[in-house]
Amino acid sequence: MVSQPETPLTAQSTLSLRPARDHRDRIATSSTLSRSKRYNRSHVGGTTSNTSYNQQNEFPIFSHSGDVDINIHTPSGGEARYLLHRHTLTRCSGFFEASTSEQWSKAKLLAGGNEVARLAPDGSLPTPAASTVDGDLDGDLPRKRWRYELDPGTGDGDIPMLIQKDESRAAPSKSIFGPGDGSRGRHKSSHSTSSSRDFFRSVSNLHHQQQAHHVSKADQDLLRDYDNLFRTMYNYPPVLDGVNVADAYVQCKSLLNLADQYDALAVVGPRVDHHLLQFQSRLWKQIAKYPISYLRLGYLARSKIIFQEALVHVVGQWPSGERSLRAALPDIVLDIIEDKVDELEENVSRVEGRLFRLNLTNSRGERVGPNTNYLDWLAVSLFRQWIADNTSPQPAPPSSTDRRSRDMPRQPLPPAVPPLTSLGRAYRTLGAPNPAAYLGHDECKRFLKLTPDMYSRENLRRFEKRMDELKAMARDIVRPLMGSSLELDLGGSGRVVEGISYLTCTAVANRDLPWPS
Structure with missing residues (x-):
């Protein structure tokens, strides 16, 4: 056992007569004392309250039970060290499960088969012989030790990856405080121990500040x-x-x-x-x-x-x-x-067909036409033209060959299914609760003036009234497309959220997810 340098010499002689505490008691004591400072501390060495290294057994350094040593060094000088457990890593990661298997494992079997992989005072893992000196033997503790280092790759497109190192060939990691020989602290006085501790803490803080400053x-x-x-x-x-x-x-x-x-x-x-x-x-x-x-x-x-x-x-x-x-x-x-x-295109096509079949009837229940009620038929024609213009993309400009052709250029066929984005804007407009959102008073007035014989205040009022009837029927027809499955749509009211003009009525069930529910 490593002696406690801060204990007076007389106290040491007295304590040496007492029986050694159980191994598990020491682990519990050190874990309890260090739990309040679990994070943002140096695990390199020289920052403990005495020169005898306080063994840690909690994340990220499980010095008593850890069997997977992971070292991460970045090109710009960043460092991180973890001593974790194989049984935890293999349960969470297929990579560690495969790389620590018998086929791919490069683990080192410790001498005796049951030594504890503890950290030396310099932050490195001790040799099997050093572990045996501690005298802490437990058949339940790990018998193998795996070692991983981050390989940054050789090319610009390479992804940094942890690779397993052959532990038997790996050189022990070095500390900025020199070799970690724990025997040095056994003969130091209390005064020299305190000075050394303050110096170690200052150098460690300076080292980490410089490292954080230079790391990209x-x-x-x-x-x-x-x-x-x-x-x-x-x-x-x-x-x-x-x-x-x-x-x-x-x-x-x-x-x-x-x-x-x-x-x-x-x-x-x-x-x-x-x-x-x-x-x-x-x-x-x-x-x-x-x-x-x-x-x-x-x-x-x-x-x-x-x-x-x-x-x-x-x-x-x-x-x-x-x-x-x-x-x-x-x-x-x-x-x-x-x-x-x-699915959405099928729903849109059904709604579109109903919209183009939409018509008005006269007092006898007959469909209006140019020979029965010309004014009402003009309202239906203008409504259908608006739907056609707003649910179809603009035609492509004619090519140079068409311009030079003597014959009339061939009109391009409309796409089988217009883009859903343009359709969404049109149907959102049709489903808006405000009937003046499209084909308002000014548009109706300009349209009627194209036929001077038909334009009058009375005809304009009747024309707008019949147009409002068409809008009301269209609003009912497009209602299935106005539903929303978005969390963003408050209360599912179907109200057009600012910046969203496309259709958001797509329903996604558990069976539609790309993973088992």
Whole structure:
């Protein structure tokens, strides 16, 4: 056992006569004393209250029971160290499950088979012989030790990845305080111990301040992502922005990409989902602005609400952003989008057919026509022309060959299905509660003046009255398209949200999700 330098010499001789405490009692005591300073502390050495190293057994350094040593060094000088458990990592990550298996494992079998992998005072893992000197033997503790280091890659496009090192060939890590020989502190006086402790703390603080100053922003984000990944595996809340939803999205997206890299989405996804949903209305507005980005995030996180919200926006604006969608999302998600687009187009086609068949009747119940009631028929004609103009895209300009042709240029056929974006604007207008939203008084007046014999105040009032009847019937016809499945639409009233003119009536059920519900 390493002696306590701060204990007076007489007290040491007295304490040496007492029986040694049980191994588990020492672990519980050191964990209790250090729990209040769990985070934001140096694990390198020289910051403890005495020169004898206080053994830690809590995240991120499980010095008593950890068997997976993970070292992360970034090109700009950032560092992070973790000593974790294989049984926890393999439950949360397919990467660690595969790489620590018998086929791929490069673990080192400790001498004797039951030594504890503890940290030396310099922050490095001791040799098996050093562990044996401690005399702490427990058959239940790990018998193997795995070691991982972050490989930044060789090219600009390479993704940094943890790789397993052969522990038997790995050189012990060095500390900025020199070799970690614990025997030095056994012969120091209390005064020299206090001075050494203050010096170590000052140098350690200076080292970390300089490191944080020189580490690039990209490397800081990488270290944050790895820390959040391991925190989540140990059921600690990840450190994510809780104020700015845009920054939180960037952090969550980066964390999910890292979790996808290590096959740990099943563990990280629910944490990301829980964090983002706390933003509520601010999140819905962000999804409306960037639906493609949030659709991918919802897919990776397996967030039903985020995925549904983004999918409704994507389908309503189809085919806008189709190229980006195909590049960012797997085929299973694209199949869902295309199925929902087909369903929406079928609903729109049924409504469109009813609108073009819409007509007025006279006092005898007969349909109006140019030979029965010319004025009413003009109202029906103007209404149908407005629908045709607003549900079809503008025709392409004629080509140069058509201009030089002597014959009349051939008129292009209209598309089989107009873009849903343009259709949405038209049907939103038809479903608006304000009848003056289209074909108002001025438009009706200009139209009637095209036939001077028909224009009069009485005819204008009758014309507007019959047009209002058409608008009321059209509003009832398009009502199925005015429903909304968005969380952003307050109360599901179908009211046009500011900035949204496309249809948001797409319904997404559990069977439509790209993962098992």
